[in-house]
Amino acid sequence: MIAQFLSEMRQFLPDDRIYTDELRTLGWGTDASFYRQIPKVVIRSDGEEEISRIVKTCRKFKLPYTFRAAGTSLSGQSCTDSVLIVAGKHWEKYEIGPGQETIRLQPGIVGAKVNEILKPYGRVFPPDPASIGSAMVGGIVINNASGMNCGVHANSDRMLVSARIILTDGTILDTGSEESREAFRKSHPEFLRKIETLRDRVRADEKLASRIRTKYTIKNVTGLNLRPLVAYDDPFDIIAHSMVGSEGTLAFLSEVTMRTLHDYPFKASAMVYFLTMKESCEAVVAMKKLKAGEEDLQMSAEQLMVKSAEMLDYKSLSAVDDPVYLQYKQDVDAGRIAGVEPGDYRGLTAILTETKGTTHEQLLEKIEKIKACLGQFRLYIPAEFTEDPKVYGKYWAIRSGIFPSVGGTRPVGTSCLIEDVAFPIESLPEATVKLQKLIAEHGYSDACIYGHAFEGNYHFILNQSFESEQEVKRYEEMMRDVARLVVEGYDGSLKAEHGTGRNMAPFVKYEWGEEAYEAMKELKAIFDPDGLLNQGVIFNDDPDCFIKCLKPLPVLDYDFSRVPDGGHYLMEPELSTAQETIEQVKRANKCIECGFCEVNCMSCGLTLSSRMRIAVQREIRHLEQTGENPERAATLRKQYKYYGDQTCATDGLCSTSCPMKINTGELTHLIRQMDMLNSPMGYRVGEFAANHMAGIKQGLRVVLDVAHLGHVTLGSTLMTQVCRTMNKMGMPLWTTAMPKKKRQPQRSDLTQFIIEKSLPPAPSSRGVDSAENSLPYEGKTEGASKVVYFPSCINQTMGQSKGGNKKHDLVDEVIQLLAKAGYETIFPEGMERMCCGQIWESKGMLDIADRKSAELEAALWKASEQGRYPVLCAQSPCLHRMRKVMHKMKLYEPAEFIMKYLVPRLDFHPIDRHVALHITCSTRQMGVADDLIALARLCSNNVFLPEGVGCCGFAGDRGFTFPELNKYGLRKLRPQIEANHIEVGYSNSRTCEIGLETNTGIPYMSIVYLVNECTTRKK
């Protein structure tokens, strides 16, 4: 049946968007939950017509299917063992409505991006899950996800205006369009009649209707959303709002129109410490009663003075090493806290609270009222509100850091589970204490409770092993007890924001009761009569489904003893690349498969993402450790070569959005190193190259010269065709952006390149090349400042591209700029033989990498007179590597160096030319992106920063051998360059610039050219 289904799919979908292989079904099938389901087919969808045909075909073959956005769901609602339809990257369009009061969104836009879009208008996208940096609109709305601020009053259900959906029969309905509604009335009268009948039946049952109204006064996402049946009369509104919280069990959401809210201009936060958990909850209940003025309703859809109150129990505070908690411990042990025995720190509980105002006076007024309210309670230290974003930013960082801190310290091989319950706010003080006791009784001594106390919504984190039956049983019993406490004790919500999924499916009827559950089933049957949509989610007849299909989390236990360590060559051997790589790989064991890295992973969508790489490596290790299925292990290993290894750019940007700071690029380095150990030939080549750098650079210059000659002789078109054919045969790809060889300076000895006494006059024109800026410089400048300049082997070898239209190669341009600012340039001795080691690191020859770094380090140490002078490197990825292994000298990237040392010595004459800036991964990671942007803005009045371009994917030399990586990384760039009439781009990595030029058609060059063009010596 799958074969027939696939054959129909292939009639209208390209092969590269249908995956059935072991590797990609596993990778794409992995979500953030602790359930393992491997889809048989993964389809990357691209448009409504496609979805309509896909769902009709699924229906024809009775194949269950599941939709997926970012796959950050925690309860098992975005994984399946059947057909997985991904609607992410191709679904990113939006349209802002009149007065910015609404916004129309496709489901694949990341939530944080929506806020970026709305920021200039002082408005926000109200739903605010902690995962907003990765979760997509489709997943946020369909899960009814919420966070610290939106509560119930501004969740997706309340903010939704209309929805455009695709039903299981392929019909597209836009509830916001009268035309579409009219067509639907004609085509689906029975559907509408059933919705109306269900609405009327629920409303006629007063007890049920009232219970529904009550239950949604607190956060609740258990089961389907029943609120629309009692809140809206119009069946189209009921249809649209039923989609919220439906977890992909009703229909596909292809577009949603949401209300936006104002962002308050004035905000203040306080971290308030209570002596007992119960008192902290009593204070929350009291704060919730503080009413604000009418305009708050207009601004934020609620009339409360306090905007959020997050609870952090003592375990949470301990997990993040909260300084006040540490002080409290000392006070307790010294007997300074009345009534508390030494060693008992359980009482301390913090409430992080926030208030906002439209004016400063209003904010201060609110703060005073809140403080007065808090005055009724025993506080450990007085409550102080701060309006300083830096200070309150730290408070919120503490709150956000709980989950990664707890997850990061869990024992290897255990899952980090986040549970998510809610109690009616009045019962909070009692219920919270009982919940804490219950969890401890089940032996979860390291569990912590934290969360949105203002909504009665708590998360508790458990480090859970599923290795033994006993452990699974322990989890099961604890969950059943929690269910009893929440449902029977307080009629609360078993899932407040993370969705029912498979995790709470067996408890939906238990929480809601027979009548409500029947209403949910009826709603499901109206939308999905064949029961194909997201089977097993929300509705599941297996009472034990929540403890089945659990994800194995094997240890990534590579044989690290085989990794040769070259660290001893370095001045500081503890900076060994091998050791650092091994540490990073061990850290990958902390991966919770949350998927937060995917937004920054450039290969996600082309091949695998960082999360998928870890998931596949885990599966391979699992199969190897258990000996379960050697064929599958072998297949995965084979497929991983291209999808996992060769197309990883090793840029490490994944670590920037990973809560555990895992750098999957390092895992790739290790895997390459392991492969290298099995390939002595590859290692010998690496050794040879390391020992013959000068000759290799010369050889490369010859190659570049020949290629340039070919380019000039054959012309761009013919040369490109020839080279594409050669690339298909395994040769590195040549493109028109390929540099000429670096022109060698006339002087034979570069070790002490000394600048002219009378510096060249400033260029008067802003033309591309100023005649006054010509070489060479001779003589010595008395009293000039000195800088050691290592141009990197790339810039010693590669010159400008044919289209670059620059007279000087970068090395000369840098010298010229330095000279203009009165700097004397010192080159390290033996520069021709030197390399930072980056190329060996990226190939997995970590020991050779360190050896090369050490040679360079010694030369720089000498040239800088033991660190007396700063060291400049014009190639940012090389500098990034140097900074990792050389800590004794001040090492600078050009923009950073210019901003710090040259700006005071130069006059800037900004130009109007539209210029684009490319921020490389290494620039981002070194934290110098702001310098680069600021510098470019000093030079040009029209600096363009493209959107949605992260790593360019050139990845050192990978752009030559796997150009598809580079093309994919820059797929969003060319249209923006063209639309904004950009003539030239600037960056700080020659290799990235080659890829940028190839994929945009405009020249890209170092920022140094722009600075040199736009500056004169300070008068």
Ligand SMILES: Cc1cc2nc3c(=O)[nH]c(=O)nc-3n(C[C@H](O)[C@H](O)[C@H](O)COP(=O)(O)OP(=O)(O)OC[C@H]3O[C@@H](n4cnc5c(N)ncnc54)[C@H](O)[C@@H]3O)c2cc1C
């Ligand atoms: C560390 C961490 C923290 C989190 N914090 C929060 C939090 O604070 N609050 C919170 O509420 N959640 C939180 N979550 C859970 C999760 O991130 C959110 O529920 C999020 O909204 C899911 O979005 P997604 O894009 O990943 O959707 P997915 O997981 O891909 O999908 C979610 C559901 O929507 C369905 N779906 C996806 N796209 C469509 C579509 N176009 N049409 C129909 N159905 C579709 C899927 O089938 C699935 O059932 C957290 C998760 C993690 C890992």
Ligand code: SF4
């Ligand atoms: S690498 Fe980090 S961000 Fe990526 S899935 Fe693992 S824990 Fe999450």
Ligand code: SF4
């Ligand atoms: S290093 Fe780059 S390509 Fe590789 S997993 Fe990380 S972000 Fe993705």
